[in-house]
Amino acid sequence: MAYSIESVINKLRCYIDLDDSEWAALRALPEKMIELETGHEIVHEGQSHHNAFILLNGWVSSYKVLPDGTRQIIDFQIPGDFLGLRSLLLRTSDHSFEAITAVTVAEVSSRKMFEAFNKSPRLATAVLWAASRDEAMIVEHLINIGRRSAIARTAHFLLELGARLRLIGVGSEEGYPCPLSQYLLADALGLSAIHVNRVLRELRERKLLTFQKKRVRFDNFDKLVELAEFQTAYLDQSGPIMKSKPHFS
């Protein structure tokens, strides 16, 4: 199945306000499409590709493996997300990317990226905005792991994922398709897979959320939000800054 950048652009259109020439510049960015199967690595930690990728289809995890073999998943990427934006600036990409499902990514060289930024400063701002949003999510993830109980942490994480997916038109307040295994969830949440299993069971028994058969179903959305102390503010940056007069120019 061939995915073009069009589908992603159509999604981005909903929450980033660029004009036609700017969309054209974005469309012209990708140099080649890469298709990867489940489990394949996209950028290995320490490699200095100096390239970024736009995820067109499928799910990706960014993670770091510790010397003792355990790993921490930093974030999951869904279609429309950038991969390795940070590594454009820092020579060493500080973590690895792995395809969770079969994925399609569009490769963008740092050279073309910076050229496009020069031609279209608002595109630069848009990409920076995306990078800022990524960082805000990492901060929220940090808070989640640092200060919430396993059950609130899990609930928060699955709510956030749902909110992100709705932005690209996937799922609803009912639930969403989710290809993550309990092991992946565990590595993201800083828990053991066994404990994740128990936590998911508790969420199910308390009739809050059901995660089965590659699908998350919200059984009681409001109570779940309450348990997780979930606030959407940091995701709701539907780019008013993108609508103000351009910076950089």
Added chain:
Amino acid sequence: MAYSIESVINKLRCYIDLDDSEWAALRALPEKMIELETGHEIVHEGQSHHNAFILLNGWVSSYKVLPDGTRQIIDFQIPGDFLGLRSLLLRTSDHSFEAITAVTVAEVSSRKMFEAFNKSPRLATAVLWAASRDEAMIVEHLINIGRRSAIARTAHFLLELGARLRLIGVGSEEGYPCPLSQYLLADALGLSAIHVNRVLRELRERKLLTFQKKRVRFDNFDKLVELAEFQTAYLDQSGPIMKSKPHFS
């Protein structure tokens, strides 16, 4: 005591390679100096200042308070660090800043910042580099909290702080001055203050590190690095990218 931006620039000179006109542009950024006493807040979460700050003197923590009253410290800032870079793009600064010691900050409006970026693209790259480095530290913090035991986590954190301070000419492999209380450390590490106390005792008893009287002393640096699985790679970006030919131009 009056601190000028000069002292910070002198420190930055060591690891960012800009030319004289670029340093001049950086020097011209601050609009006013602000002095704050211990415990004072710099930007309250949710405020949309659209301004950033350069920390000239003292220590600051950036943190977020959860509805149940607990808080998670995201990072500490030391002289030369930026505060609120992210909030230049995202309207809502997603966390608060508090002065841990008496501090001096230089306020920079987003307008002047973006103007300077236009005049000096390499300055923009330098600031982006700083932002990337901040994010890399947050990622490392996430990994620290998610996957390391309390003792390794504490050791790693104090080692990282030491490495950052050495970059600005404070402390050595012997140790460094550190104004943090055990409560602050606890909120940063996602632990209870009581457990932090026990962990510090263990580090002391195992002759690895002593944290007393506002000072961290490394008793056995090598063993500490081993315990913490400390790798400096993500801090060692002494900006080769800053020495390559300018982007954005």
Added chain:
DNA sequence: CGCCGTCTTGAAGATTCTCAACACCAGTGG
């Protein structure tokens, strides 16, 4: 002196992990 913030210690309890075992299912090859 008395007070407050910080540090310290003990003991009990909650949370989470590890180890071990088993169920389920899809795919694979005989």
Added chain:
DNA sequence: CCACTGGTGTTGAGAATCTTCAAGACGGCG
């Protein structure tokens, strides 16, 4: 068609880690 296999999900039991509650010590400062 069936046995085998590997990945994933499930459960129990015991142990380790970390938290909470409670109390006291220490030092700076009004």
